[in-house]
Amino acid sequence: xxxxxxxxxxxxAKRGQDVALRCDPISGHVSLFWYQQALGQGPxxxxxxxNEAQLDKSGLPSDRFFAERPEGSVSTLKIQRTQQxxxxxxxxxxxxxxxxxxxxxxxxxxxxxxx
Amino acid sequence: xxxxxxxxKLLSVFKGAPVELKCNYSYSxxxxxxxxxxxSRQRLQLLLRxxxxxxxxxxxxxxxxxxxxxxxxxxxxxxxDSAMYYCALRATWGSQGNLIxxxxxxxxxxx
Numbered sequence: 001x002x003x004x005x006x007x008x009x010x011x012x013a014k015r016g017q018d019v020a021l022r023c024d025p026i027s028g029h030v031s032l033f034w035y036q037q038a039l040g041q042g043p044x045x046x047x048x049x050x051n052e053a054q055l056d057k058s059g060l061p062s063d064r065f066f067a068e069r070p071e072g073s074v075s076t077l078k079i080q081r082t083q084q085x086x087x088x089x090x091x092x093x094x095x096x097x098x099x100x101x102x103x104x105x106x107x108x109x110x111x112x113x114x115x
Numbered sequence: 116x117x118x119x120x121x122x123x124k125l126l127s128v129f130k131g132a133p134v135e136l137k138c139n140y141s142y143s144x145x146x147x148x149x150x151x152x153x154x155s156r157q158r159l160q161l162l163l164r165x166x167x168x169x170x171x172x173x174x175x176x177x178x179x180x181x182x183x184x185x186x187x188x189x190x191x192x193x194x195x196d197s198a199m200y201y202c203a204l205r206a207t208w209g210s211q212g213n214l215i216x217x218x219x220x221x222x223x224x225x226x
Contacts (some may be wrong), residue, residue, distance in 0.1 A: 003158075033213055042119075042201050042216030043159070056213070071122060091159065101167065106159040 002026070004107035006092050012113045013082045021077045021110045025094030029097055033076050033104060035091040043091050044093045049075060117142045119204050121217035128192050131226050136187040136220045138176075138202030147205040148178055148185040149214065154198045162187075162200070172196070192224045 003080045013019050031050050035043035036059075044070050045059040051072035060067070064083075069075040079086055089111050093104040118141040128134055129147060140146065150162040163171045165178040165185060176187045184190040199221050 034215075035216075040124075040218070042121075042203075042215070042218045045213040045215070048213055059213070103161045103163075103164075108158045 004092055004094050004105050006090075006107040006110050008110060009108060010111050010113075012115060015082060015084060015114055017082050018078065018080045019112060021079075021090050021112070023075045023077070023092030023107060025073065025092070026072075026074070026096060026105055028092075029096040029105075029112035030072075031095035032069060033093045033095070034075070034077050035093065037089040037091055037109070039088070046077070061105075079112075082112075084114050087112055087114045103111055117146075117204060117206055117215050118189055119199075119202050119215055119217035121202055121220050123224065124218070125221045126130045127219045127225065130194055131191050132223065134187075134189045134192045134224075136200050136202075136222065138185045138187065139200070140183050140185065140202075140204050142183075142204060142206060144206065145180075148176070149205070150174070150185075150187050150197050151201040151202045151203055151216075153201070159176060159201070192222075194224045194226055197222055197224045 009021045018052045034046040036046050037043045048056040049069045052069050064080045066078045069111050089109040091109045092107040095104050097103050120139045124138050148165040151159050152162040153159045174189045176185050177187050199219050201219045202217045203214050
């Protein structure tokens, strides 16, 4: 079946603009994660949902970052008043599989460039 | 603090040579350790995990709790192994918790 999808794949924003990044997880996957990957770095955790509940948002770097998953499927990561340091690839992952070998399945990412 | 360290940013070997990508972790409990791989223009995907104790594409990794290491090894590298490799840790065994990644090692296998 289809894997995790993300849109847009590329986004260029002028500093100060708001952006919204979308993630469509694998159907039936309850858990969803967002990661930020800066150039030359590994992915860093931002936030985690179980169904529609945001259980952990400890990785969100500032209050300009906001994530939601209102119906427990599609998730949106919103960044308000973008700054140059927000430039990164934003990865979404959904968690599932067959016990005990559950794993996180990653989307292709959205590359955000703030100019 | 939970941390994953991959000391090599780039590792370059010739085809047929052995490969070892190093990974050390910092965590006081019993973590789950993973290796993820990202081939050119593809998404991040799971290569192997320590609990499976299996060989995937000829790669193996053994968890050494005494040295807090989880090095990835392959006896004979192939050109198609060229990719970014990330070591990752999940703090809570079997949970749905987030992954903590190292900075990655780029493996380049030359013909």
